[in-house]
Amino acid sequence: MxxxxxxxxxxxxxxxxxxxxxxxxxxxxxxxxxxxxGPYDREPVTLLVQDAEGKSLGGLLGLTFWGWLFIDWLWLAPEMRGKGVGAELLLRAEAVARERGCTNAYTDTFSFQAPGFWQRNGYVEFGRLDGMPAGHARVWFRKVL
The missing domain is CATH 1.20.5 (Single alpha-helices involved in coiled-coils or other helix-helix interfaces)
Structure with missing residues (x-):
């Protein structure tokens, strides 16, 4: 059409x-x-969680640009959750970002994923889109590094 x-x-x-x-x-x-x-100076941040055989059990995918870390994806296999691995991924990504001169980080998630995880790790909600998807919300978080 x-x-x-x-x-x-x-x-x-x-x-x-x-x-x-x-x-x-x-x-x-x-x-x-x-x-x-100004120039992006875009660089990927890729952190993988792997077992002894190299099987991927999760990880974090993001970018640094314009002095910010953007965390695009953070996922862990169910057996890896609740063990501090997610928090360790964030700490590592934030350290990479600081080494690159970043002073802030941001991400977005859904209300059914784990907004409390972000809050426990020092992230503050700055935006919310209710009804995305129906009965839930898309939530944006930021953190000063």
Whole structure:
């Protein structure tokens, strides 16, 4: 389905866009953001929890940029929960961020995941979107490093 605008320009719905089209959008926004906010200096933060055989039991995926640590994903297998491993992952990620000059961290989670975990580790709620998903909320947390 497409919508004609003017001068031969149209909006096209594409359920499986080509890599180049996606890349053009990402590059365009990254270029604009860096022109306005300065260089990203984006670097990944990847911490894995593995057993003796190298099987992944969880981990933390994030990024550092503009002096902030963004924690995108933090997950642990059920048998790893409640043992302090999540808190250790956060401490390690925060240490990496400090080494890179970051002074703050942020993340988002859902009310059914573990908002208390973030609070116990010094994170403060700064935003909430109730009804996302229905009966729950999406919650944003931050912490001064």
């Amino acid at each position: 497409s919508t004609a605008l003017r001068d031969g320009i149209e909006i096209v719905e594409d359920a499986a866009p080509e890599f180049e089209a996606v890349g053009a959008i990402q590059r365009g926004l990254h270029d604009f953001n860096q022109a306005m906010g």
